[in-house]
Amino acid sequence: MKNHVGALGAFAVLLIVACGSSSSSNGGTANDAGATPDTGAQADGGGDAGGGGGGGDGSSGSDGAAAGDGAIGGNRPVPVHVPPSYVQGTPMPLVVMLHGYSVTANTEEFYLKLTPLADARGFLYATPQGLIDTQGNPYWNATDACCDIGGTGVDDSTYLSTVITQISAKYTVDPKRVFFVGHSNGAFMSYRMACDHSDQVAAIASLAGAMVADVSKCAPKGPVSILEIHGNADATISYNGGSQIPGHPYPSAATTVGDWVTLDGCDATADTSSPPLDLDTTLAGAETTVTKYAAGCKPGGHAELWTIQGGGHIPNFGGAFAPAMIDFLLAHPKP
Numbered sequence: 001m002k003n004h005v006g007a008l009g010a011f012a013v014l015l016i017v018a019c020g021s022s023s024s025s026n027g028g029t030a031n032d033a034g035a036t037p038d039t040g041a042q043a044d045g046g047g048d049a050g051g052g053g054g055g056g057d058g059s060s061g062s063d064g065a066a067a068g069d070g071a072i073g074g075n076r077p078v079p080v081h082v083p084p085s086y087v088q089g090t091p092m093p094l095v096v097m098l099h100g101y102s103v104t105a106n107t108e109e110f111y112l113k114l115t116p117l118a119d120a121r122g123f124l125y126a127t128p129q130g131l132i133d134t135q136g137n138p139y140w141n142a143t144d145a146c147c148d149i150g151g152t153g154v155d156d157s158t159y160l161s162t163v164i165t166q167i168s169a170k171y172t173v174d175p176k177r178v179f180f181v182g183h184s185n186g187a188f189m190s191y192r193m194a195c196d197h198s199d200q201v202a203a204i205a206s207l208a209g210a211m212v213a214d215v216s217k218c219a220p221k222g223p224v225s226i227l228e229i230h231g232n233a234d235a236t237i238s239y240n241g242g243s244q245i246p247g248h249p250y251p252s253a254a255t256t257v258g259d260w261v262t263l264d265g266c267d268a269t270a271d272t273s274s275p276p277l278d279l280d281t282t283l284a285g286a287e288t289t290v291t292k293y294a295a296g297c298k299p300g301g302h303a304e305l306w307t308i309q310g311g312g313h314i315p316n317f318g319g320a321f322a323p324a325m326i327d328f329l330l331a332h333p334k335p
Contacts, residue, residue, distance in 0.1 A: 147245070175200075
């Protein structure tokens with residue numbers, strides 16, 4: 001347990017530093033760090049002043065989205081950014097972003113900067129917040145490896161599924177284009193959503209995450225397209241697999257993708273013909289190699305691995321990263 005806290009406990013500091021160092025290239029300023037993606041009439045987050053922190057260590061029953069005063073997320077209200085192009089009655093994609101362990105959704109958004117893309121590409125954008133653990137850190141109960149260190153058993157999977165349903169009841173969401181983006185613990189949680197709720201989720205993009213180690217615990221009802229983005233020098237969530245909560249391993253990036261190659265029914269022959277991508281501004285040249293598994297997949301299935309050669313847990317992304325990630329998601333709706 002101590003190793004877990006030591007490895008991930010510094011995540012917030014590192015991410016804030018990364019946000020500050022990349023703000024000039026991504027168009028952000030320090031004043032953006034505390035801003036929610038949407039605090040006006042377009043956000044459904046004002047009904048409960050407790051927000052994501054109201055549940056303490058997750059043992060007080062705050063995992064359900066049905067509670068509260070009718071706001072999306074119930075007693076864990078979820079802001080939903082609505083782009084100017086939204087028209088009620090016209091289906092629009094939904095992207096749900098899940099933050100990493102020990103950081104807030106606001107900080108993660110400051111790092112990823114997806115709100116401008118929601119406006120430019122035309123998708124609804126939700127930023128839910130995990131509960132607070134006994135160490136005072138926001139978390140998602142994704143897998144046994146990450147990151148319910150207190151063993152509360154909070155049911156974040158059902159909570160997030162209900163959030164999708166609630167957003168779809170208020171806005172005209174295209175049910176074939178519901179996507180998850182997650183970083184670190186949020187990436188683990190995105191895989192959990194693909195496993196548990198493949199009927200709702202079309203595709204996920206995982207940054208520095210991993211599947212559940214025991215693939216028998218993942219039983220999707222249908223294919224989900226997955227993108228794993230991972231630095232092979234990541235010292236927090238190792239590219240080669242490891243263990244954050246002692247005794248509970250997580251698989252390597254290659255194994256994670258390989259598991260979904262099987263789950264999606266794809267041919268196991270890798271396609272490495274795509275040119276490398278230039279995503280991390282601190283690394284020379286086009287540092288990110290692309291490995292695809294697209295042939296033979298069941299309809300709606302696809303698996304892809306972007307390996308950031310020399311990349312760490314919090315890459316210093318330039319302006320090309322977020323658009324490329326969103327492009328992947330939008331290109332993989334349900335059939």
